[in-house]
Amino acid sequence: MLLDLPRRSPAVARLLLIGPGIAVIGLFMLIPLGLMAYVSFLDRGAYGGVVWDQHTVEAYTSFLFERNLDDSLTFNTDYLQIYLRSFLLSLSTTLIALLVGFPVALYMSLAPAKWRNLLVFLVTVPFWTNLLVRNYAWILLLRTNGLIDQWAAGLGLIGPGESVSILYTPWAITIGLTYSFMPFMVLPIYASLEKLDFRLVEAAYDLGATRLKALARVIVPLSLPGIAAGSILVFIPSLGSYVTPELLGGSKGLMIGNLIQLQFAASRNWPFGAALAFTLLAMVLIAMVLYLTRFRKLPE
Amino acid sequence: MDSPPQPGIHIRDMVKVFTDDQQGEVRALDNVSLHIRSNEFFTLLGPSGCGKTTLLRVIAGFEQPSQGRVLLDDLDVTDQAPYRRPVNTVFQSYALFPHMTVAENVRFGLEMQKVDPAAAERRVAEMLELVHLTGMERRKTGQLSGGQQQRVALARALAPAPKVLLLDEPLSALDFKLRKGMQIELKRLQQETGITFVFVTHDQEEALTMSDRVAVMKSGKVLQIGTPEEIYRHPVERFVADFIGETNFLPATLSTEGHPAVFTVGNAGGFTVRAEASQLDQRQGSQVTLAVRPERTFLDPAGHGEGLSGRVETVVYFGTDTLYHVRVDGLEAPLTARIQNRDNHAPDIDEGAEVRITFPDDAVQVLKD
Numbered sequence: 073m074l075l076d077l078p079r080r081s082p083a084v085a086r087l088l089l090i091g092p093g094i095a096v097i098g099l100f101m102l103i104p105l106g107l108m109a110y111v112s113f114l115d116r117g118a119y120g121g122v123v124w125d126q127h128t129v130e131a132y133t134s135f136l137f138e139r140n141l142d143d144s145l146t147f148n149t150d151y152l153q154i155y156l157r158s159f160l161l162s163l164s165t166t167l168i169a170l171l172v173g174f175p176v177a178l179y180m181s182l183a184p185a186k187w188r189n190l191l192v193f194l195v196t197v198p199f200w201t202n203l204l205v206r207n208y209a210w211i212l213l214l215r216t217n218g219l220i221d222q223w224a225a226g227l228g229l230i231g232p233g234e235s236v237s238i239l240y241t242p243w244a245i246t247i248g249l250t251y252s253f254m255p256f257m258v259l260p261i262y263a264s265l266e267k268l269d270f271r272l273v274e275a276a277y278d279l280g281a282t283r284l285k286a287l288a289r290v291i292v293p294l295s296l297p298g299i300a301a302g303s304i305l306v307f308i309p310s311l312g313s314y315v316t317p318e319l320l321g322g323s324k325g326l327m328i329g330n331l332i333q334l335q336f337a338a339s340r341n342w343p344f345g346a347a348l349a350f351t352l353l354a355m356v357l358i359a360m361v362l363y364l365t366r367f368r369k370l371p372e
Numbered sequence: 373m374d375s376p377p378q379p380g381i382h383i384r385d386m387v388k389v390f391t392d393d394q395q396g397e398v399r400a401l402d403n404v405s406l407h408i409r410s411n412e413f414f415t416l417l418g419p420s421g422c423g424k425t426t427l428l429r430v431i432a433g434f435e436q437p438s439q440g441r442v443l444l445d446d447l448d449v450t451d452q453a454p455y456r457r458p459v460n461t462v463f464q465s466y467a468l469f470p471h472m473t474v475a476e477n478v479r480f481g482l483e484m485q486k487v488d489p490a491a492a493e494r495r496v497a498e499m500l501e502l503v504h505l506t507g508m509e510r511r512k513t514g515q516l517s518g519g520q521q522q523r524v525a526l527a528r529a530l531a532p533a534p535k536v537l538l539l540d541e542p543l544s545a546l547d548f549k550l551r552k553g554m555q556i557e558l559k560r561l562q563q564e565t566g567i568t569f570v571f572v573t574h575d576q577e578e579a580l581t582m583s584d585r586v587a588v589m590k591s592g593k594v595l596q597i598g599t600p601e602e603i604y605r606h607p608v609e610r611f612v613a614d615f616i617g618e619t620n621f622l623p624a625t626l627s628t629e630g631h632p633a634v635f636t637v638g639n640a641g642g643f644t645v646r647a648e649a650s651q652l653d654q655r656q657g658s659q660v661t662l663a664v665r666p667e668r669t670f671l672d673p674a675g676h677g678e679g680l681s682g683r684v685e686t687v688v689y690f691g692t693d694t695l696y697h698v699r700v701d702g703l704e705a706p707l708t709a710r711i712q713n714r715d716n717h718a719p720d721i722d723e724g725a726e727v728r729i730t731f732p733d734d735a736v737q738v739l740k741d
């Protein structure tokens with residue numbers, strides 16, 4: 073009787089099929105997320121952790137305001153500045169990844185079919201090593217007297233003993249992030265370029281378009297879904313990145329990820345850490361909604 | 373030996389070899405030379421894979437020939453990039469830009485020529501009117517029917533006023549009725565605009581009805597160039613005769629040399645015809661093939677007079693005509709006679725009837741095999 077139910081009722085059958093998926097998402101995503109949301113509205117414990125029955129919006133208040141000794145609030149842009157810097161760094165990372173990644177993806181999609189799978193495989197090779205190792209490799213390259221300094225000196229671009237001084241600057245972070253997330257840019261663009269009908273490009277040439285015009289008027293517009301997907305996939309993880317700014321950014325290179333980590337570790341202010349995380353989440357969600365309303369209507 | 377300067381497209385000694393992994397070398401064009409006159413409706417006709425598209429792509433500039441030159445009004449354009457040539461293409465797949473509206477598609481070529489926006493706007497309207505698509509300006513191309521897409525492709529290619537329009541089987545995706553309509557419209561457009569049309573098709577009827585001249589191609593070679601009537605009435609090769617319309621092929625023996633020469637058809641009866649065979653170097657007694665169109669093949673009741681004797685195998689009524697398939701002893705395939713129906717009645721010849729087959733001298737074409 074009971075085992076018969078799925079066959080007789082499609083609704084039950086459907087529930088049984090999607091049930092496990094929902095359970096996994098609920099258990100491992102929604103519950104921890106909900107817990108952290110709750111934590112962000114609690115009072116901080118004296119030695120880390122939280123006081124579970126003290127509800128307050130203090131964590132969100134202190135994102136924008138500093139509380140003076142007399143309990144009055146002063147507008148404080150310290151944290152906003154870190155967010156702004158993170159956004160700008162992620163934005164430049166995304167732009168550079170796009171400028172480098174698009175030609176790579178175009179080259180891949182124009183390669184003979186038999187080489188393409190190999191090229192896709194090669195793009196993913198950096199993922200095979202640990203993120204930490206890759207960032208340490210960049211330290212070796214960028215540090216004073218590192219490989220880049222030696223090459224620059226060898227080429228006579230800098231004097232002996234001088235340094236191009238890139239490490240521990242925002243540039244180092246941008247380089248590291250661009251390198252780390254490049255495949256996320258290349259692969260979606262490649263996917264949409266591979267679907268592109270190159271007879272359309274021929275049609276553009278036929279009508280008098282130069283290569284550059286054909287690129288701007290036909291290839292780029294038709295690969296916009298891939299460009300958008302790649303940009304999101306680079307921008308969002310850059311925004312929340314932790315390891316790269318920690319290793320390559322030095323003391324002034326604090327990004328949102330490092331700030332949050334700081335609250336949970338050294339500062340022992342869990343509610344504030346949670347609030348910072350949810351502020352970021354809200355910003356990303358708003359950006360996503362804007363993106364979806366903008367690009368949803370594009371052709372396949 | 374260069375021809376005196378003449379406007380139009382000159383294709384000289386064109387060879388295009390593709391190297392393919394599986395098949396090795398493919399000679400898609402094998403020493404093609406032809407001259408397409410200005411303002412002419414010129415058709416490339418041939419079976420699939422004979423090199424029609426390749427020839428168009430060489431003219432457009434998408435394909436670099438292995439050998440040979442392309443001249444456009446006596447200007448050698450062989451090494452010119454496609455976007456520099458005053459040649460536009462209506463692609464077989466239409467290749468309309470899916471992210472643009474109908475009007476934007478048509479305007480594209482004008483924008484590339486940096487035509488002043490107001491003038492471009494007028495030209496777009498004019499083109500859309502020409503192809504009867506006024507009012508469709510803001511539609512996306514994906515929302516159009518096949519015939520409408522085809523007309524957008526046409527308007528887009530015509531808008532920049534090219535010297536030459538290349539059309540690669542533009543009608544093949546359309547259903548019969550739409551196709552007939554578009555054939556007439558295309559012909560009208562060509563006459564109105566005075567642009568040279570190079571039209572590709574593998575439909576012989578389409579080629580005959582629309583073209584000023586036709587080039588019949590096979591395996592990368594041009595077999596014959598001529599007006600539809602020349603090609604239909606005087607095919608030079610068996611392939612051309614067979615490909616264009618229906619044809620009866622008859623083995624014959626040259627019995628008396630001369631102009632015209634006399635041929636004896638078949639082995640029985642000693643039926644003779646006279647035909648001009650000057651393009652062939654034939655001697656008395658040599659074997660040739662004669663081609664006769666079904667509508668010029670006549671049937672008479674058996675008995676008196678000369679002719680081939682045969683037996684009617686099948687009778688097919690076609691409304692305006694009746695087709696008779698007649699089995700003749702000693703011939704592999706039955707002969708076909710197409711006889712016009714008088715007063716909508718088929719002639720009184722039934723299946724199984726014994727008949728005599730004749731044809732007038734001027735219906736006979738002597739072929740080289």
Ligand SMILES: Nc1ncnc2c1ncn2[C@@H]1O[C@H](COP(=O)(O)OP(=O)(O)OP(=O)(O)O)[C@@H](O)[C@H]1O
Pocket residue numbers: 390391392398399400418419420421422423424425426427574
């Ligand atoms: N890019 C290419 N690479 C290799 N071989 C090719 C290429 N393009 C065409 N060919 C070969 O050249 C020959 C002529 O091709 P083409 O496309 O010109 O034929 P077509 O007459 O247009 O045929 P269809 O009527 O089927 O369109 C064919 O054998 C084809 O396989």
Ligand SMILES: [Mg+2]
Pocket residue numbers: 424425426540
């Ligand atoms: Mg073709």
